[in-house]
Amino acid sequence: MHTGLHDRGALFDADPPGLASRLVGLRPYQPRATPYEHPEEPPFVVFAGGRGLGKTAVLLALHDAYRGHTPTALVDAEDRQFGAPPPDRPAESWSPVGQALTTAAEQLAEPVKGAGRIGFPRLSCGLLAVAAGGWSARDVPRVRQEAERVLLLGETDSWLSGFSGRWTSKVISRLVASMSGTGPMTEPVIEATLEAFTEGVSPAHRRLRGAAAWYRDCPNADGSPKLALILLSRHFRAGGDSRRHAERHLVRALLADLDDAYAGVVQRSHRRGRPLLLIDNVQERAGLGLMEPVLRDRADGIRDQAVFFAALRGHTHPALRNAGRLDLPETARATGWRPGTSPSSRALLVPLPRGAGQTPA
Template sequence: MTHAKDEPFVVLADARGPGKSTALRELRDAYEGRSPVALMDGEETRFERPPPGRPAESWSPVYEALSTIAEQLAAPVAGTGRVAFPRLACGLLAVAAGGWSDREAPRLREEAERALLLSGTGGPPGRPAGRWTGKVVARLVSSVSTSASGTGPVVEAIVEAALEAFTEGMSPSYRRLRRGAVWYRDYPCAAGSPKLGLVLLARHFRAGGDARAHAERHLVRALLADLGDAGAGGGRPVILIDNVQEAAGLRVMESVLRDRAAGIADRAVFYAGLRGRDHPALRHATRTSDWVPGRAPSSRALLVSLP
């Protein structure tokens, strides 16, 4: 495995103060409009707890972090259009379905639309869903209302209804989602079945603990795989994570470092801000400008101390 084209995961570290946050905001401003760029702060309240009515079993700080990052990366870049996230959209949809029942159609619609809009609709995230999105969501709502209550049957019904809807549609959005769903056929124990891969992803996420961490790593991998499809026309995507010591940022960083150490490449450039001089998750990080990654995942990080 060669490291000639590898980039370190750059972590700016110091005691509590404005320096790291200011540097990350300036980086965001410098890249904005020229490359896909996203800035999240692990200390924001949105990462502390699920939204009202959302069961904790189908939500986590990583889920919210990935949604937040992708929505920002989807902003238009001059000459390249918008980045689409069909793999991530399918994964987030399956995970969210683990918290749905036939009594929660309004919340189901809102959460499904947010995930599906990441697949690329020609309009920015946050705007009213397009006609094709409304059709898919209506199909999902119908599948929930006709299935038995309980997470297992609902997840399977949602995934099956989504796959059927993606197959029947002919627009570019449907085609992207079909390709995104197919990616999950390689999920562990999926035996080549996209449906089983997505159902297992939802089950592992809902189980919590190590199983959830496993599912979250696949969601991070989905985001980065989607970025890999975006091409280099608008420059390499830049992801900025302030207060990376908090759960939302920490788990994303650990997933990226682990995959990079395993030889799973990505195109993203990461900068993060860390409160303090070090962290157990960065025990093998390089602290000099002569960065050479080792075997440990955290050796893929470059820890830069700010004066």
């Protein structure tokens, strides 16, 4: 436990509740509820400062305080896995943001006290479409490996049985069979994925159908999930602004899957607090690719209930030009934060004082 962090009270206090308690809705290290300060939309909190101020230590303390009590993920955007695609993965079907989404979802899926595993079927659908853009019939072992990792993101506790493994194997076999020939693989893989997601009558199959149908509302999809996923894959492969557009939809898919995990009276009764995403070195490509879509969607009225704490190397960033600003001690009580109309106003910049992440002597 990181209970000795210098000047940590504003963030970690339980009574009266500090900033983390008021945003997450749980006291640190315990499943005791705390009223939300911002029930409609939490600020995207960014701890700012130069090297050596303890930003990483603060994120690690948050991770330690809430993991196991509410869905929690910690992503270091400077990690080597986000620097370049694996040797056998084509660059046109890989990006630091896609890798970060997969890493975050795998952590968020872990069961917590009183509630089971979260599934990410929307994200799974989208990531399969993107990965298919780099597949060929010559790469069956790699296809099986990549498809299995992505499909596992869509599974919930109800699937964690022998049936789950058989279903995943069946879908992967169907995907591989759809790749016979030498032409483009994206469309047949998407068709096979949608078929697998839309058949069956169990509650799990109904969730998969809903996840596939979610894509029909994407721009230019004309109500067709298949067309939406084809466009997503095509935009991703195009790079530049088109890829950023596709990545924004993938981030939105992850947050929509998280919202589903809290939908309904029964789900909310089992899940206390909000899900927590922690992003270290947010100034890197993987970090900005997670932060900027969230800020833009919130400014556009697309709501989510995830809590974000990030660490920024430096004191400001163009993506945060209109962010609110409070010193750490000022966050100990109500922040008074109110977003404006710009995406960056959805963030709250909190410069860390020297030694904020250090244990006092």
